[in-house]
Amino acid sequence: MEHDFSYYRGKRVLITGGLGFLGSNLACALVGHGASVSVYDALLPLYGGNMFNVEPVKDRVEVIIADIRDRARIGKAVAGKDVVFNIAAQTSHVDSMTEPLLDVEMNCAGQINLLEAVRNSAPECRIVYAGSRAQYGKIDRVPVTEDMHGRPTDIYSANKIAGEMYHFVYSSAFGLKFTSLRISNAYGPRHQMKHGKYGVLNWFIRLAIEGKKIKVFGTGAQMRDYHYVDDVTGAFLLAGMKDEALGEAFNLGGPEPVRFVDMVKTIVETAGSGGYEFVPWPADRKAIEVGDFTADTGKISRALGWRPRMELGEGIRRTVDFYRRFGKEYWR
Numbered sequence: 001m002e003h004d005f006s007y008y009r010g011k012r013v014l015i016t017g018g019l020g021f022l023g024s025n026l027a028c029a030l031v032g033h034g035a036s037v038s039v040y041d042a043l044l045p046l047y048g049g050n051m052f053n054v055e056p057v058k059d060r061v062e063v064i065i066a067d068i069r070d071r072a073r074i075g076k077a078v079a080g081k082d083v084v085f086n087i088a089a090q091t092s093h094v095d096s097m098t099e100p101l102l103d104v105e106m107n108c109a110g111q112i113n114l115l116e117a118v119r120n121s122a123p124e125c126r127i128v129y130a131g132s133r134a135q136y137g138k139i140d141r142v143p144v145t146e147d148m149h150g151r152p153t154d155i156y157s158a159n160k161i162a163g164e165m166y167h168f169v170y171s172s173a174f175g176l177k178f179t180s181l182r183i184s185n186a187y188g189p190r191h192q193m194k195h196g197k198y199g200v201l202n203w204f205i206r207l208a209i210e211g212k213k214i215k216v217f218g219t220g221a222q223m224r225d226y227h228y229v230d231d232v233t234g235a236f237l238l239a240g241m242k243d244e245a246l247g248e249a250f251n252l253g254g255p256e257p258v259r260f261v262d263m264v265k266t267i268v269e270t271a272g273s274g275g276y277e278f279v280p281w282p283a284d285r286k287a288i289e290v291g292d293f294t295a296d297t298g299k300i301s302r303a304l305g306w307r308p309r310m311e312l313g314e315g316i317r318r319t320v321d322f323y324r325r326f327g328k329e330y331w332r
């Protein structure tokens with residue numbers, strides 16, 4: 001079913017993390033739907049912020065270079081907004097274990113800053129929070145439904161739960177309108193390609209394009225749920241406009257689960273270069289590995305009519321094409 005996004009025509013929208021992967025794809029879509037878009041991003045070097053990401057809409061978005069930890073700036077930025085897409089975060093599981101307090105600053109204190117700003121300056125606006133599959137951590141069965149409680153294996157995952165919980169608290173205590181989308185493994189154009197600390201599917205595409213060997217830890221038999229960025233963007237748009245989304249957390253996932261190693265094979269075949277080899281799990285990765293993960297997306301399908309559309313093979317092909325054209329903007 002095609003969705004009607006004319007709701008966004010003339011709406012004033014703020015996207016934190018709007019120069020990053022998910023945020024910039026959303027910004028481009030929102031401009032196309034006639035929204036007045038402001039992106040708010042600190043462009044911190046480790047993450048995916050990149051001015052090139054908003055190149056196609058650069059004359060039609062307001063770019064605010066600022067940090068969500070800066071109370072005054074975030075307060076000013078949310079004032080008068082109709083919808084806030086709350087996407088900025090510390091995004092690396094690995095770094096959250098070596099710099100746990102940085103993760104707390106960004107993914108906990110930064111979230112409270114944003115919620116306080118909305119409460120004080122735009123209490124009627126809607127907030128969509130970028131939650132994560134990581135919130136489930138180690139789980140006993142798949143596919144995972146929203147009512148399951150997992151055991152986070154790293155600080156990032158624990159703090160993503162805290163971030164979502166703060167939204168529930170501000171909703172019940174102060175009436176703020178929010179929705180959380182628990183994203184699985186998103187991939188596609190505009191993802192950072194500087195390192196493989198997060199977004200490994202995209203990182204493997206770079207390795208394959210460069211003719212390198214991808215290292216598959218262990219047997220690569222673990223199941224994963226990959227979804228193309230346009231599908232994620234669609235879910236954000238629906239969550240920001242439909243009343244059925246208010247006060248809810250929804251899983252996102254791909255059209256079908258895949259084994260990790262099959263994702264790698266598809267990349268190598270599609271790129272026509274590179275290769276892969278099996279290596280033992282490094283200790284720091286093994287310690288935070290969660291095993292099989294697949295998401296049950298029935299809840300968002302029933303409530304908002306969302307379904308993932310992009311098949312993995314076609315999504316990888318489009319992503320390879322994008323980086324073959326624009327790789328120099330990301331190979332840094």
Ligand SMILES: NC(=O)c1ccc[n+]([C@@H]2O[C@H](COP(=O)([O-])OP(=O)(O)OC[C@H]3O[C@@H](n4cnc5c(N)ncnc54)[C@H](O)[C@@H]3O)[C@@H](O)[C@H]2O)c1
Pocket residue numbers: 016017018019020021022023040041042043044047048049050066067068069086087088089090091106110130131132133134182183184185186187191192199
């Ligand atoms: N991509 C995925 O597969 C995935 C999966 C689960 C959850 N998520 C969540 O989605 C969100 C975005 O992820 P992404 O893949 O687009 O990552 P990304 O690194 O491409 O984007 C994050 C953006 O936030 C900005 N940012 C980081 N800290 C900031 C701060 N303190 N103040 C202002 N801006 C800041 C970065 O500069 C970057 O542009 C995150 O909240 C992440 O936890 C993503």
